[in-house]
Amino acid sequence: MRDAGFHDQFAAMLRGGEVQTVARFTGGNLTGLPVYRNSVVRAAIDVLGDNYPAVRAMSGDGNFAALAKAYWTAHPPRDGVMARYGSGFADFMTVHAPPGMPSILPDIARLDRAWSEAHLAANAATLSPGDLAGIDPDRLAARSLRLHPSVRLPLFRRAVHACWAAARFEGRMIPAGPVADETVLVWRPHHEVRHRTLEPVEAALLNQLAAGAALALAAERAACGIETFIRLLNDGVFARD
């Protein structure tokens, strides 16, 4: 039979309750209990900081800690695989970011998340130009292509990629770009995550292919030429089936 009296009380204390709630399990001695409570919160802040380094850099350690604590309070982790934690952080920030924080922080969080997802996505061999050599053009035109499992294509209403990259990889703050659609390609063709902005026709082609359209139809709908496809092929964004 599950008797969780101690664990219920201790967990309530960890989630912000008074340390006195567990006094009956400590003989009244409360020394040391705050260490557990503080460590739990600190661990969550550290994990979110590791998973969202650009957000942390742009918001400052103090602001980030407050934001991360608020997120942890509302959405604590459910398992021990910490690389997965924080999937809803960007959406949370959209609603709960305190006044004075940069308005693009949710978009910066989406890029941090895309980087993590690309980094940890399933492995797959990439399709190379050599794999397509000798294929009859008509067969190639009718072929569907699978995107590499690591490919992420976040779309933004403002140019944020340069701002994100400067914060994440150089600790440098630069203003966000103009208000204009920007699709960023984040992917891991081999062992290292890569990222770049996409031309609108590249984004359109990849979205068509991701939706299952055959190559010729996808290119027609995206209004792109063969050079667009070859550039993406050389980048290693397709999986070899």
Place this chain on the structure above:
Amino acid sequence: MVITSTRPPPRAMGAGLGLKPAHYRAVLESDAPGLWVEVHPENYMLPGGPRLPWLEAIATRRPVSLHGVSLSLGGADRPDRDHLNALRGLVDRYRPALVSEHLAWCRHDGVYYGELLPLPYTGAALDRFCEHVDETQTALGRAILIENPSLYATLTGEMSETDFLAEAVHRTGCGLLLDLNNVFVTAVNLKRDAVSYLDAFPLDAVGEIHLAGHEADPEGGLLIDTHGAPVAEAVWTLYRETIARTGPVPTLIERDNDLPDFHALMAERDRAQAILERADEAALADA
């Protein structure tokens, strides 16, 4: 469980390091005798990515230990089945020399707390802990080691920690991971005697030793098991005294925070390796 006779010689599995991505290449290229590595399996329960092939490559050259931090064996809830299945997958893939977990809990009612939390050492807690260890060992098809915790508060119980662990060993057939930094930190924090603790510890069941650094809590008089500093001299003293009693035991330098470069970490590892090799030579001379 008495595992004294199954401990590997120190030049095969002597002193190891907690494996960090920054040190993957250096570990793979090292020719240090006895070097082995330990990872948190939670960091490898992933669909893919570069961590997995790195560990696979290292596992072909070095013994690997999987040191779990989230099974919550001391919790009220049973071990998570999905987590156990994922852990079994890693055991099958990497064939670890050792698998370990903690005398602690970290998950309750579906929330994971990310810290190793204490439990009262009562008869009911022992029954439940042993059920969880049994379930884990059955799922993994092998025995695991259980690590003694760092404590910051005294919980009212019915038995000592060493009696709790000895009974768990007796009932489940698990082994023990003796963390000497945890012994020291707990002794200071709870005003107990570390040597007396070791006198009562079931040393015959110890399959691994952890050495790590601690730091003082700036807001109080407690020591915190941060894994963010070199191993303290007082802990090295406990280590020499323990190895004198046990003979060589695979020993890990645990460093998770404020990570030094590989050579600095290896200097600490080499110190432990030398102690193990001297103990091995002494045991052979006595035989």
